[in-house]
Amino acid sequence: MTEYFTETGSVEAVTARVSPQADARLAEVMASLVKHLHAFVKDVTLTEAEWEIAIDFLTRTGQMCSDTRQEFILLSDVLGVSMLVDAVNNRKPAGSTPSTVFGPFHVDGVPEREMGANISLDGVGEPCLFQGRVVDLDGHPIAGATVDVWSDNADGFYDVQQPDTQPQHNNRGVFRTGDDGRYWFTGIKPVSYPIPDDGPVGQMLGQLGRHPYRPAHMHFLISAPGFARLITHTFVAGDSYLESDAVFGVKAPLIVNFVATEDAESAVRWRADYDFVLPPT
Structure with missing residues (x-):
């Protein structure tokens, strides 16, 4: 019928x-x-008028997308959909490092660097040593784990947002752990920044009385054969936007104390220690 x-x-x-x-x-x-x-x-x-506004909003959101900007990802992020999709797809055993949103600024093809390298290519910002281990649920080191990292610069922008002013792959690096599972590299202490808010998503946030800021964080994408891939951040403890992250990405176990170094002669001003725990696939 x-x-x-x-x-x-x-x-x-x-x-x-x-x-x-x-x-x-x-x-x-x-x-x-x-x-x-x-x-x-x-x-x-x-109403029909509201539906026309919605169609116009979605049209402008698509028109804002480019090779270096994904407005629909921003829309998904600020509505909490990205974090919800992440949650239902990353139900992990107790003790595993929590995942969080991927974000729109990851870049494929970043060259692998020697362990300990400095990923701040422009030398701007407060130097920070990031270090720790990649281990399994029993605390055993994972050798050969790929540690892909990226962050904003001292002004709160990623290199792909400023291709004319930042060196390519600034504040990005790929490292591989040895037998001890350790990783360490020098970057800068991240700063909080607004997601791009000059488009439809930013206008929507403004009309809802919401701010566009993300708390300071370093991105990590960690993978190793036989283990679940981890996409996560480490957040700077004490940041004023931890409890109101525009994309809802903060989880308590990912908040890290960035410790000021006591060695006056050291070029590194901060240290962030964090161990990542991967469950098996």
């Missing part, structure tokens, strides 16, 4: 059109999407 579209039967009318030959997972996801989207429209009694 043909399902004609009615307000009360809107979901059934749409889902009935899906072919039995369609991919089962796609059909399942789309049926749920239609169900919740239609329920939302009915719940708020969405």
Whole structure:
């Protein structure tokens, strides 16, 4: 029997059109999407003018995207969707290092550096030694783990945001642990920064009375054969935005005390110690 579209039967009318030959997972996801989207429209009694504003917002969000900027990722982040997707896909055993959002500023193809190298290519910022170990759930070191790191510069911008002023791969590096599982490198103490807020997502935050800031953090992507890949940050303890991160990425175990070094002759002014615990795949 043909399902004609009615307000009360809107979901059934749409889902009935899906072919039995369609991919089962796609059909399942789309049926749920239609169900919740239609329920939302009915719940708020969405007006035609509001729907036109929504279409315009999504259009401008797409137009803002480029090779170095992903406005839809920002939208997902500030709505908490990125963290929710991360949570349901990274349910790990107790003792594992928590994951958090990937963010839009990771770069593939960063050259592997010698352990201990300085990733601050412009030399601007407060030098910080990052060190620790990559271990399994029993505390045994993981050799051959790839430690991919990146952070903003002293002004709160990533190199891809300032290709004309920052050196390529500034504050980025890839390292590989030895038999002791240790990693160490010099970067800068990260600073808090606003996510790009000159586009539709920033305008939405402003209208909601929300700020666009992220607390200071260093990104880590750690992988090793036989272990679950880890995407996470370490956050600077005491940062004023820890409890109001624009993208909801902060987790208490990831907050790290950045300790001021006592050696006046050392070029390093801060030290951040953190061990990463990977569960098996």
